[in-house]
Amino acid sequence: MFPSVNTASKDPDGLLAVGGDLSTTTLTLAYRNGIFPWFSDKSPILWWSPSQRCVIKPSDLHISRRLKQKLKQNKFRVTSDEVFEKVIKACASNRKNSDTWITNEMIEAYIQLHYEGCAHSVEVWDGDNLVGGIYGVIIGSIFSGESMFSRTRDGSKVAIAHLCSWMKKVNMPLLDCQIENPHLRSLGAISLKREDFIKILKVERDRNINWQFQPCTAWDN
Helix, strand or coil, rough: CCCHHHHHCCCCCCCCECCCCHHHHHHHHHHHHHEEEEECCCCCCCECCCCCEECCCCHHCCCCCCHHHHHCCCCEEEECCCHHHHHHHHHCCCCCCCCCCHHHHHHHHHHHHHHHHCCCEEECCCCCCCEEEEEEEEECEEEEEEEEECCCCCCHHHHHHHHHHHHCCCCCEEEEEEECCCCCHCCEEEEEEEHHHHHHHHHHHCCCCCCCCCCCCCCCC
16 A cells, blocks of 8 residues: 555655555556656665646647658558567667666566556557657556657657547547656646646546557548
């Protein structure tokens, strides 16, 4: 059991608990309660629920003119769950110049979540080359995005555009981005107070969304 998110620390903002494990049971319980792990190799497992939650409403995703033109060209092939392990490892290596929080322990844990149908990836291909992607955890109708990567310009943006397009079709209300940064704000992300996010989560976490992702084929709107 986790403590109430209302007891999370104010400094550092959102730190809720230390220790535990990354079993699928623990991770699922955490996400169902608006909690996520974030730590480095040199620290114990740290669990967070920040006072401000960064989210993207799929219908509000900002797609720049340049990106829309690229999407219309259908240059890339977009798939889901074909190479989950490659996506998460690419996200980890994409951060190799900093203290990545995608540790080997995290990689193994989320691969297991994927095997159990709770974690999914969206992949972007240029021919046979994997050039972008995103992975995350689905709880009810909330998709908690964990990380993205790009090996070509806009590779991750193509992934998130297709993900949000599909989420709109199946009435998933929020792409949970957890912690705000300038890149996410440029995509239309907003911040919700923790209590507002938790209210939405409690309504949406028991909805049954059948993950049968399909890429968008028309970008006219």
